[in-house]
Amino acid sequence: MDFSDAVPRPRAAIVGGGPSGLRAAEILAAGGITVDLYDAMPSPGRKFLVAGRGGLNLTHSEEMAIFQTRYRGGEPRWPGLLAGFSPEMLRAWARDLGSETFVGTSGRVFPMEKQSSRLLCAWVARLRAKGVRFHMRHRLVELSRGPLAVFATPDGRREERFDRILLAMGGASWPRTGSNGLWVDVLRAHNIAVSDLRASNCGWEVAWHPEFLRAAEGMPLKNIVATAGAESVAGELLVTRHGLEGGAIYRLGAALRTMDSPTLHLDLKPSQSLEGLRRVAHEASKVKRENSPVLKIPAAWKLSPVARTLLQWHAPATGDAAAFVKAFPGPLLGPRPIAEAISSAGGVCWRELDKSLMLQKLPGIFVAGEMIDWDAPTGGYLLQGCFSTATLAAQGMLAWQAGNSGQEG
Ligand SMILES: Cc1cc2nc3c(=O)[nH]c(=O)nc-3n(C[C@H](O)[C@H](O)[C@H](O)COP(=O)(O)OP(=O)(O)OC[C@H]3O[C@@H](n4cnc5c(N)ncnc54)[C@H](O)[C@@H]3O)c2cc1C
Incomplete structure (x- = not known):
C-alpha cells in the first residue's frame, strides 16, 4: 500500500x-x-x-x-x-x-x-x-x-x-x-x-523418592516413549529435583492439561515387547536375583541405570516388573510455574x-x-x-x- x-x-x-x-x-x-x-x-x-x-x-x-x-x-x-x-x-x-x-x-x-x-x-x-x-x-x-x-x-x-x-x-x-x-x-x-x-512447554512436578533423586537428579531417561492419554512421544526426559523436563513431556502438555489426574506412562524399553521382556525374564530366572531392594529386574533387560533406579524406588516390590517397564505410571503433581x-x-x-x-x-x-x-x-x-x-x-x-x-x- x-x-x-x-x-x-x-x-x-x-x-x-x-x-x-x-x-x-x-x-x-x-x-x-x-x-x-x-x-x-x-x-x-x-x-x-x-x-x-x-x-x-x-x-x-x-x-x-x-x-x-x-x-x-x-x-x-x-x-x-x-x-x-x-x-x-x-x-x-x-x-x-x-x-x-x-x-x-x-x-x-x-x-x-x-x-x-x-x-x-x-x-x-x-x-x-x-x-x-x-x-x-x-x-x-x-x-x-x-x-x-x-x-x-x-x-x-x-x-x-x-x-x-x-x-x-x-x-x-x-x-x-x-x-x-x-x-x-x-x-x-x-x-x-x-x-x-x-x-x-514446561516441566511437570513429580514427588520423587529422595533416594531416587540422590542417584538420578540431572540425568536423562533416554530412549523412552512417554504416553499421555491417546498420545505418545518418543524421546528423552530429564530428571530434575522438581520432576521431569524435556521435549517429550513438553509435547504432551496439552493432553496432560486436560486430565483430572495427569499421569504419564513411560515405556522404558521401547525396543522390546512386553512378551519379549517376560520371555527374557523367564530365561534369566535361574540367574541370581538382582541387587534391588524392591523389585526383581533382570540384568538381561539391559535397562539404563536411571530407568533401573526409577523402578527400584518407584515401583511396588511385588508385581509384574515387565509391565512396569512397558508402562511405568508416573503420577504428576502439576505443571511447573508459568x-x-x-x-x-x-x-x-x-x-x-x-x-x-x-x-x-x-x-x-x-x-x-x-x-x-x-x-x-x-x-x-x-x-x-x-x-x-x-x-x-x-x-x-x-x-x-x-x-x-x-x-x-
Ligand atoms: C527459554 C525460551 C526458549 C525459547 N526457545 C524458542 C525456540 O528456540 N524456538 C521457538 O520457536 N520459540 C522459542 N521460544 C518461544 C518464543 O520466544 C516466543 O514464542 C516468542 O518470543 C513470542 O513472541 P511475541 O512477540 O508474541 O511475544 P514476546 O516475545 O513475549 O514479546 C512481548 C513483548 O511485549 C512486551 N509487553 C508485554 N506487556 C506489555 C505492556 N503492557 N505494554 C508494553 N509492552 C508490553 C514485552 O516486554 C515483550 O517485549 C522460547 C521461549 C523461551 C522462554
Whole structure:
C-alpha cells in the first residue's frame, strides 16, 4: 500500500517489541505507515534473546501437511496463516538479515550462528533505518475506542491516539523478559474473551523418592516413549529435583492439561515387547536375583541405570516388573510455574478476531503472536506461529487502512 505525500501518513502503534511486534513493524513501515513501537522494557526482543540461548530454533523443515497439525487453537486458520508466511519465507527473511539457516538432524531450522543477538541487532537497526520509532519503558495500561492507548512511563501517564494499533504483548512465561500477561485485564475490561494463560512447554512436578533423586537428579531417561492419554512421544526426559523436563513431556502438555489426574506412562524399553521382556525374564530366572531392594529386574533387560533406579524406588516390590517397564505410571503433581515455561497456552479467543486478526469489539486494533489463544510444541513452531500471525495482522491492518482511506480523507 502506498500513501501519497499529499495525504498525511497514517500512524500506527505497535505495542510489544518481541518477534511478533517487530515483524509487524517491518510490514507496516514498508507499507508507508508511520510506526511507533512501544515496549514496557528498556529494550526490545528480550525473550527472543533468551530463545537464542537454546540455539534459536526458528522454524521446522517438515512437510506442510504435518507442520500445520502442530497447532492447537484456531486450527482451521493455520493452513492460511502458514501459507501467508511460510517456513521457507522465514528462512529467506533471516537470510536477508545476514543469517543463513541450516536444518538440524531433527529437521529443526536454526541460524548458522545458533543465537539471536546478531539477528536481533540487525533487525532493529533495519527497522530504525526504515523510520520505525522505538519508545521503551512504555507499559500499556488502558485501551479505548478511537483507538486510544494509555501508557505508564517513567515520566508518568501518557495518552496517545493512533489511526491503528497492533497488540503483540506475548504470553506470560519468563516474565522477567517483559511478557507478564498483565494485558489480560486491559482487554477483559472491554468484554473481550481471553482464556487464562497457562504454562505450556514446561516441566511437570513429580514427588520423587529422595533416594531416587540422590542417584538420578540431572540425568536423562533416554530412549523412552512417554504416553499421555491417546498420545505418545518418543524421546528423552530429564530428571530434575522438581520432576521431569524435556521435549517429550513438553509435547504432551496439552493432553496432560486436560486430565483430572495427569499421569504419564513411560515405556522404558521401547525396543522390546512386553512378551519379549517376560520371555527374557523367564530365561534369566535361574540367574541370581538382582541387587534391588524392591523389585526383581533382570540384568538381561539391559535397562539404563536411571530407568533401573526409577523402578527400584518407584515401583511396588511385588508385581509384574515387565509391565512396569512397558508402562511405568508416573503420577504428576502439576505443571511447573508459568514463569519457568517456554511458552504459555491461552490468550485472546479466536472468536474475538476477524479474519485479519482485528478485535471485532475494538475496530482498528489488531492482535498477533503468543497473545492469541494457540499453542504449539517446541521445534520452531512457536516463532513460526508468531511470524505468521504478525504477518497476517499487519497485512490486515494495511488492507483495513486502504478500505477506510476514503472515509478518512
Ligand atoms: C527459554 C525460551 C526458549 C525459547 N526457545 C524458542 C525456540 O528456540 N524456538 C521457538 O520457536 N520459540 C522459542 N521460544 C518461544 C518464543 O520466544 C516466543 O514464542 C516468542 O518470543 C513470542 O513472541 P511475541 O512477540 O508474541 O511475544 P514476546 O516475545 O513475549 O514479546 C512481548 C513483548 O511485549 C512486551 N509487553 C508485554 N506487556 C506489555 C505492556 N503492557 N505494554 C508494553 N509492552 C508490553 C514485552 O516486554 C515483550 O517485549 C522460547 C521461549 C523461551 C522462554
